[in-house]
Each structure stands twice: as C-alpha cells, then as structure tokens.
Amino acid sequence: MDDSADVKAPEAHDGAAPLRRLALFEVVAEQLREMVLEGELLPGSRISEKRLCESFEVSRTPLREALKVLANEGLVELLPNRGAKVTEVDPREVADLFEVMVELEALSGQLLAQRAGDAQIEELRALHRQMLEHYRRQERVEYFRLNQRIHRRLAEISGNGVLLELETALNLKITRARYAANMQLGRWDESAREHEAILEALERRDGEALARAMRDHMRKTGDAVLEGLAAR
Amino acid sequence: MDDSADVKAPEAHDGAAPLRRLALFEVVAEQLREMVLEGELLPGSRISEKRLCESFEVSRTPLREALKVLANEGLVELLPNRGAKVTEVDPREVADLFEVMVELEALSGQLLAQRAGDAQIEELRALHRQMLEHYRRQERVEYFRLNQRIHRRLAEISGNGVLLELETALNLKITRARYAANMQLGRWDESAREHEAILEALERRDGEALARAMRDHMRKTGDAVLEGLAAR
DNA sequence: ATACTGTATTTTGAATTCAAAATTCAAAGC
DNA sequence: GCTTTGAATTTTGAATTCAAAATACAGTAT
Numbered sequence: 001m002d003d004s005a006d007v008k009a010p011e012a013h014d015g016a017a018p019l020r021r022l023a024l025f026e027v028v029a030e031q032l033r034e035m036v037l038e039g040e041l042l043p044g045s046r047i048s049e050k051r052l053c054e055s056f057e058v059s060r061t062p063l064r065e066a067l068k069v070l071a072n073e074g075l076v077e078l079l080p081n082r083g084a085k086v087t088e089v090d091p092r093e094v095a096d097l098f099e100v101m102v103e104l105e106a107l108s109g110q111l112l113a114q115r116a117g118d119a120q121i122e123e124l125r126a127l128h129r130q131m132l133e134h135y136r137r138q139e140r141v142e143y144f145r146l147n148q149r150i151h152r153r154l155a156e157i158s159g160n161g162v163l164l165e166l167e168t169a170l171n172l173k174i175t176r177a178r179y180a181a182n183m184q185l186g187r188w189d190e191s192a193r194e195h196e197a198i199l200e201a202l203e204r205r206d207g208e209a210l211a212r213a214m215r216d217h218m219r220k221t222g223d224a225v226l227e228g229l230a231a232r
Numbered sequence: 233m234d235d236s237a238d239v240k241a242p243e244a245h246d247g248a249a250p251l252r253r254l255a256l257f258e259v260v261a262e263q264l265r266e267m268v269l270e271g272e273l274l275p276g277s278r279i280s281e282k283r284l285c286e287s288f289e290v291s292r293t294p295l296r297e298a299l300k301v302l303a304n305e306g307l308v309e310l311l312p313n314r315g316a317k318v319t320e321v322d323p324r325e326v327a328d329l330f331e332v333m334v335e336l337e338a339l340s341g342q343l344l345a346q347r348a349g350d351a352q353i354e355e356l357r358a359l360h361r362q363m364l365e366h367y368r369r370q371e372r373v374e375y376f377r378l379n380q381r382i383h384r385r386l387a388e389i390s391g392n393g394v395l396l397e398l399e400t401a402l403n404l405k406i407t408r409a410r411y412a413a414n415m416q417l418g419r420w421d422e423s424a425r426e427h428e429a430i431l432e433a434l435e436r437r438d439g440e441a442l443a444r445a446m447r448d449h450m451r452k453t454g455d456a457v458l459e460g461l462a463a464r
Numbered sequence: 465a466t467a468c469t470g471t472a473t474t475t476t477g478a479a480t481t482c483a484a485a486a487t488t489c490a491a492a493g494c
Numbered sequence: 495g496c497t498t499t500g501a502a503t504t505t506t507g508a509a510t511t512c513a514a515a516a517t518a519c520a521g522t523a524t
Contacts, residue, residue: 023312024508025300049476059509060476061293065300068257072304080255081476081515096394103339107332162328166398256478281506291479292506313485313506 025065028056032066036075036086037176047076047084073172089180091229097177098222101170104163105214109198111158113207120157121202124150128199135192143188150195154214174225181228187220194220257297260288264298268307268318269408279308279316305404321412323461329409330454333402336395337446341430343390345439352389353434359385360431367424376416382427386446406457413460419452426452 032052035041053063067084070076076084116124127150134143151171155164177183194217201210264284267273285295299316302308308316348356359382366375383403387396410416426449433442 021312050474061508061510064477065297065508068297068300069304072301082517083476093393096392099343099392100336100339100394100398103335104332107335111331160328160331161325162332162402166332170394282504293478293480296507297478314487315506 023062024058025062025069028058028062029066029069031056032070033073033075033172036070037172037179039179041086043086043088043180045086047086049083073169075172075176089177089229091226094173094177094229095222095226097170097173098218098225101167101174102215102218102222104167104170105218106211107160108155108158108163108167109201109211109214110207111160111163112154112202113205113210115159116157116202116205124153124157124202125199127153128195131195132192135188147191147195154198177225177229181225181232183225183228187224190220191217255294256290257294257301260290260294261298261301263288264302265305265307265404268302269404269411271411273318275318275320275412277318279318281315305401307404307408321409321461323458326405326409326461327454327458329402329405330450330457333399333406334447334450334454336399336402337450338443339392340387340390340395340399341433341443341446342439343392343395344386344434345437345442347391348389348434348437356382356385356389356434357431360427363427364424367420372416375420379423379427386430409457409461413457413464415457415460419456422452423449 032041041047047067049060049063053060056063067076067078071078071084075087077087078084127146131143131146131150134146148171152164152168155167158164194213197213198210198217201213264273273279279299281292281295285292288295299308299310303310303316307319309319310316359378363375363378363382366378380403384396384400387399390396426445429445430442430449433445
C-alpha cells in the first residue's frame with residue numbers, strides 16, 4: 001500500500017531459485033515469535049488483535065493465521081472467543097522438556113558417530129574453535145549464536161530429519177525458558193569444556209561416549225536453566 | 233454415509249471441566265486429519281479450497297486456518313500462491329520417525345517404572361486383558377483401537393507432558409504410514425506377546441527391562457511398517 | 465454499600481469481497 | 495509440427511464486512 005520494499009526474488013532465468021517470497025502470515029509469525037521469545041510480549045499477557053494489527057500494519061486475517069502457527073508451537077494459547085494469550089513458562093514443563101531433549105541429544109550422538117563424514121567433523125571442529133575464540137574474547141552474543149549454530153549443525157549432520165525438526169521445535173521453548181530465567185549464556189566455562197568433550201568423542205567416532213557427552217551437556221544445561229527459573 | 237456425530241465430547245476425566253464449544257476451524261481440521269490419515273485424500277494430491285469448502289459447507293476462512301494446522305502437523309504442505317497438497321508418505325521419513333519414536337518409547341518406559349502407581353498398573357493390565365480378548369475374538373478394529381489407547385495411556389502415565397505431546401504427534405504420522413502400507417493391524421500375535429512383556433516388566437517395575445521391551449516393540453512395529461511400505 | 469440484571473460497547477469468529485498471482489488455452493511465429 | 499506469447503479464467507492472498515459472543519458498565523433492588 002505504501003513504500004514498503006517488496007521482497008521478491010531477482011528475476012532469474014536460471015533454474016535453482018528456491019527462494020520464495022514468503023506469505024504475510026509467515027512474516028508476522030516470525031516477528032511474533034521473536035517478540036515472545038525475547039519477552040517483549042510478557043508470559044500470561046492477553047494479546048489484543050487490534051493493537052497488534054495496528055503495530056504490524058496488517059489486517060486481522062494474516063495476524064490470526066500467524067497466531068495459529070504460534071499456538072501450534074506452544075508459544076501462545078488460543079482461548080475460544082476470548083482471544084490469545086502468551087503461554088506461561090511453567091518450570092514443570094521446562095523440566096519435562098529437558099527430560100526429553102536429553103534423550104534426543106543422546107540419539108543425535110549415536111547417529112553422528114555412525115554418519116558424520118570427515119569433512120563434517122572438521123567443519124564442526126572449526127565452528128568449535130571459532131566459538132572458543134568468542135569465549136576467549138568474552139563476546140557473549142556471538143558465542144551464544146555460534147553455540148546455537150553448532151547444536152543445529154549437529155542435529156543436521158545426524159541425518160534424521162524428524163530428529164532435526166523436533167530438536168528445533170523444542171529448542172524454541174528452551175530458548176524462551178532461558179530468556180525467562182535470564183540465562184541466555186550462563187555456564188560459559190563449563191559449557192565450553194563439555195563442548196570439547198563432545199568434539200573429542202565425535203572425532204574418535206565413539207558413539208557411546210558421544211551420546212553420553214551430549215546427554216550430559218544437555219542435562220547440565222537443563223539443571224542450570226531450572227535453577228535460574230526457580231531463583232526468579 | 234459417514235459418521236459425523238463424533239465431533240465433540242472431548243469431555244472426560246478429572247475435575248475442572250474446561251467444556252468449551254470448539255471453533256469451526258478445529259472441527260474442519262479434525263475432519264481433514266481423518267481424511268488424510270485414512271487415505272481419503274491421496275498423498276500428493278492437490279487440495280482445491282473451493283471443492284473442500286463446498287463439501288464441508290464452510291467458507292474459505294476456517295478451511296484455510298485448518299489447513300495451517302494440518303501443515304504444522306506435517307500432513308499437508310502449503311505451497312505459496314499455489315494452494316495445498318497432501319504430503320507424500322516418504323519411507324525415508326518414516327524410518328526417521330521410528331528411529332526417534334523408539335527412543336521416546338524407551339524414555340517412557342524408564343519413567344513409567346519410576347512413576348506408575350499400583351492402580352495405574354492394574355488399569356493397564358485390565359486394558360491389556362481386554363485387548364487380548366479382542367485378539368482372541370479376532371475383532372480387528374476394536375483390537376487396534378485398544379492398542380492405540382494403551383499406548384496413549386502409557387505415555388500419559390509416564391507423567392511427562394512434552395513426551396505425551398510428541399508421541400501423539402509422531403503417532404499421527406505413524407498411523408498414516410500404516411494406512412499407506414495397509415498395515416493397520418499386522419503382526420497380531422507377535423505384537424500381543426510384546427505387549428505381555430511390557431506389562432510384565434512394568435509390574436516388576438524394572439525400568440531397564442521395560443525400556444528395552446518398549447523399544448523392542450516399537451522397533452519391530454517400525455520394521456513391519458517399512459516392509460509394508462517397500463512392498464507397495 | 466453490595467449484588468444482580470439488563471443494556472451498550474468491544475472483541476472475536478466467520479463470510480464475503482477485492483486484488484494479485486498462477487494456470488489455462490488458443491493463436492502466432494519459427 | 496513445435497514452441498512461445500499473451501489474454502481469459504481460475505485460484506489464492508489479504509482486507510473488509512457482518513454476526514455472535516464476551517466484557518464493561520450503569521441502574522436498580524435488596
């Protein structure tokens with residue numbers, strides 16, 4: 001309607017153009033997701049459709065579609081005839097979350113030991129080194145980003161698409177719990193050591209040890225987050 | 233010709249009755265889900281919004297909302313500006329699915345051994361006996377239903393809400409794969425024996441054995457389904 | 465003053481409308 | 495004969511409209 005920059009793919013006659021202009025509701029969903037994750041929309045608060053529509057400058061239709069997506073991700077709750085509210089961070093649920101995530105990580109570990117190629121292990125080692133460098137320089141945001149990226153890459157390389165999807169979905173909620181607990185990046189040193197153990201086990205292709213290391217890492221992360229939540 | 237009476241009545245167990253009239257899009261989503269699961273809408277087929285709107289006698293708005301729900305469940309794919317199509321049953325993905333499900337079941341087993349109360353174990357034993365009775369009488373549909381119910385009950389009693397949700401979600405896709413492979417109820421006898429082993433381990437509260445039994449059961453189910461898929 | 469009831473306002477749910485993109489199909493050009 | 499081009503049609507995306515439900519509020523009765 002106005003000067004908004006259209007996101008469109010450059011007209012390429014060349015085949016592989018996987019980049020599609022995403023639907024409005026997807027853009028809105030992404031924005032909303034970020035707002036919920038980072039606590040800009042407070043847990044438990046009611047969501048006024050009208051207000052959000054105005055702030056996003058979209059009509060209610062795409063906003064409501066986006067809310068349905070977020071609802072399926074568990075970030076908002078839809079109360080019939082009563083609008084939507086941001087889901088509360090329930091320590092009990094977070095505990096459950098980690099209980100499951102620990103096992104998923106263990107599975108990732110086993111699969112990784114079987115399936116990771118040499119090049120991929122080197123890639124991970126490089127990312128790891130890079131992360132340690134951020135650690136050394138105390139660059140928190142970059143460290144956190146790389147940490148997330150490494151975990152995602154591990155899930156990708158494990159070669160199980162369903163596992164990757166689940167870890168991504170659960171990681172959403174975990175990230176939110178971290179924010180809620182002001183714990184985005186606690187346990188630097190410990191965490192770095194655990195990562196080292198993971199890399200070593202992977203390089204030895206020791207499935208048992210790798211599963212144990214990843215399980216251990218996730219369990220300790222969970223304990224820290226839960227502790228942070230309790231201390232609010 | 234069909235049974236459209238089963239739309240509501242989620243009302244069941246414990247105290248606080250959250251009785252609510254469900255939104256139109258939820259009803260539509262439930263119907264669609266069933267149609268996809270049972271193969272009434274063929275994998276890979278494009279979904280015409282107009283046609284479905286007419287058959288459901290609703291406008292496009294709730295139908296589109298329902299499609300978004302199904303898309304998040306992985307039963308349909310949304311192609312921007314090109315409508316929706318029913319997701320194909322990919323044997324590779326089904327294999328991944330079971331690979332994950334096996335671990336979730338193992339976790340269920342461990343938790344069950346720790347947390348199941350005597351009354352709940354008795355309840356499960358009763359359900360098991362009832363299922364065997366259906367087996368004896370060769371009542372396939374009832375057997376299958378009870379089988380599903382027992383698995384769900386096991387997940388519930390394991391006391392981890394996240395685990396329950398994930399198992400429910402994955403079970404959706406597994407059910408679809410079974411239909412696709414014409415395998416809704418293969419392996420009667422074998423399956424019944426495996427269930428017996430599960431119950432026994434649970435009654436002994438032997439977490440290790442229970443995890444092993446449930447893992448084993450799910451793994452064999454997966455093998456059978458994959459075999460069925462390959463033989464299409 | 466408090467609790468209750470009926471009414472007005474707001475908010476949500478669903479249908480309809482309008483615009484933009486894709487698909488179809490036929491004709492023109494090579 | 496085959497491919498390409500460009501309207502006409504269909505289908506999807508998003509805004510708007512209309513209806514129903516919930517909330518807020520005022521007045522009344524106890």
